[in-house]
Amino acid sequence: MQLVTQVQAQGDNVRYEIIAPAAHGLYTIDTVTGELRNTYELDLQRSPEVAHTQLLVRAYDMLHPSDSDIMGLNITVLPTNTLAPHCSPAVLLAQVPEDTPIGWTLAMLTCTDPDASNSSLRYQVEGDQRSRYSFRMQGPQLQVNETLDYDSAASARFQYVATILVTDNGQPPLSTHVPVLVTVTPKNEHSPACPASAMFSVPEDAAFGDTVGRVNGTDLDYPFDNIEYSIAGGTGASPPAFYVGPRTGEIHVLSPLDYESKQVYILTVQLRDMANDADPHHQRSALCDITIQVQDTNDQPPRCMPPFQEFFIYSTRDPSLPLTQLQCSDKDESTMLPLTYTLVGGNTNEHFRLAGSTLLHSAFSDPSDSIREPRTFELLVEVTDSFSAPRHSTTATLVVHVMPWATATPSTATTHTTLRKEPLVVTLTERFWAPSPWFVVVLTVSVALLLVALAWLAWKLLCRATGAQTPALPHFPVLLIAGLLRQVSAATPTGQQEQFDGRAQDPMPNTVHQSPRIVVNQTPAANPPS
Structure with a gap:
């Protein structure tokens, strides 16, 4: 209030x-x-x-x-100016090209004063120096005051930020601020230009995603060199061998290359400028031919045809005659050195040797009694295409069967084979339980306490049975009583035996228990003591 x-x-x-x-x-x-x-x-x-x-x-x-x-x-009650002017729209957004003429109306404000419908309003542009002098107010109309140069607007991302101040004539005068954001768009006047050098090379063993090169296109329109790249043709069969980054212009390997299949790719790369005009369809483009040469590398092993051969020869065959000649080749054209051949397995007693790709054998010097036994040699020949990395090789298999050739009756020879005894090591695993030391201590103490408790319980029961009176048993069988008496007599020392008088006696000294007399079918030898 x-x-x-x-x-x-x-x-x-x-x-x-x-x-x-x-x-x-x-x-x-x-x-x-x-x-x-x-x-x-x-x-x-x-x-x-x-x-x-x-x-x-x-x-x-x-x-x-x-x-x-x-x-x-x-x-x-006097009227007062309590409400500021109300403007529509509350925020002015405009987008104009850089060649907009001076005096062009960008927007119009509709402002009213809630306190007085016929109040006059004043309009004024506020902001930084560049924005304040670039626009003017003609009544409620926002107009262009000077040429909007896109170069000067580029530092502010082609945007002019200002404020329109609307003031009424009330007391006190109240104002409303209307934000203004004007975006100036440049005109696309130049087409992109292709780079001066458009030739790259890539080895045929390049992996997926490896960079081949970069297309450096240029564009004189601002923003400078804002180009989108795409391949318009020349990538080869599907899938294409290369792809280009749309914003970077880098060419990357997309699928495996093979020098033996194709050595040169001519790509047609399209360069399209971006954001150089207010109309997105008003774009300029250019086509550039990019040459990519595939370099040969040693990426394939040699191949032998056939990879497996089998021969049958006699043991008396002339060693100067070749057995066979390997037919091996390498598809890599960069491998200029001849292929090398090496026996890597199966050459027992060095009976065979290689002269280049030719297989020769030496005379079989086995004794006459064993030459008649056929022998089989499985020779492994490694074929290598280079002496340095990268080096690839393949293995050819040659099976030679040596057949005996005898002119006399062979003698029979018995071969005894002595088997070498190898020591047999047998490992037996025995499982046992090894408790922890604390467990042994706890178990020992527990057993000792249990034994003490049992001894104490037995002693208490014995004391209770000794101190209690024995009740009369008139109907207990006589034979059982006689048996008990005989046990007591047997336990009594010889020097202290007394005749039974039919009364129960306490085994403890100085203790007399009154017991009823029990008549047994036997006469005592003497009268019991009174």
Whole structure:
């Protein structure tokens, strides 16, 4: 609530009250201080009747209410400028080309003053120096004030940021700020240019994704060299052998290359400029021929035809005659050195040798008694295409069967084979349980405590059985009593045996138990002691 005025009266114990109108509800007065305040917001547009109000305020003595005085108040509510102008749109966004003429209207504002419908409004452009002088206000119209150069706007990403200040003539004057964002688009005037050098080389063993080279196209339109690259042709069969990065212009290997199949690729790369014109369809492009030469590398092993051969010869065959000549070749044209042949297996006793790719054998010098046995040699020939890395090789298999040739009756020879005894090592694994030391200690203590407890329990039971009286057993079988007596007699020492008198006796000394007399079918030898 806002303070309107303060009523003051002279006297002691003065109190204040509003007596008319009785139900006004617009104002309230403090009974002690006399401050008059409004009870709610006074809006002349919604409630015109609050413009003029008459109040009667009574001041009285709290101890003597009859001592009072009345004062009349005339309250006039004056209109004030409380609302700023309202503009539509609240934000101005515009996009114009760089060749927009001076005086061109970019946008128009529609502004009103809620406090006064006929209030006049003032418009003014604010912002940095570049934006403030680039535009002007012609009434509510935003117009171009000077040529919009895209080079100067490039530093701000082709954007001008300003603010339109709209002010009313109220008291106090209120203003509204309308943000303005104007984007200037350049004109696409130049086509992309191809690079001066457009030839690259790549080895045929290049892996997927390896970089072959980079197409460095140029464009004089701003942003400079903003080019999109694509391959328009010349990549070969599907799938294509190469692909180009659309933004980087780098050419990469996409599929395996083979020098023996194709040595030269001529790619047609299309260069298209990007974001150089407001119209996305107004683009300029150029086609560039890029030559890629595939370099031969040693990537394939030699091949022998056939890879497997089998021969049958007699043991008396002339060693000067060749057995066979390997037919091996290498598809790699870069391998200029001749192939090398090496026996790597199966040449027992060095009976065979190689002269280049020709296989020769030496005379078989076996004894006459063993030459008649056929022998089979499985020769492995390694064929290598180079002496340095990368080096590839293949293995050819030659099976030679040596047949005996005998002119006399062969003698029979017995061959004894002595088998070498190899030591046999047998490992037996025995599983046992090895408890922890603490477990052994706990178990020992537990067993000792258990034995002590059992001994104590047995001692207590024995003491209880000894101290208790034996009840009469009139109906117990006589034979059982006789047997018990015989056991007691047998346990009594020889020097201290006494005759049984039919009464029960306590084995403990100085203890007498009264027991009923039991008559047994036998006569005691003497009268029992009294």
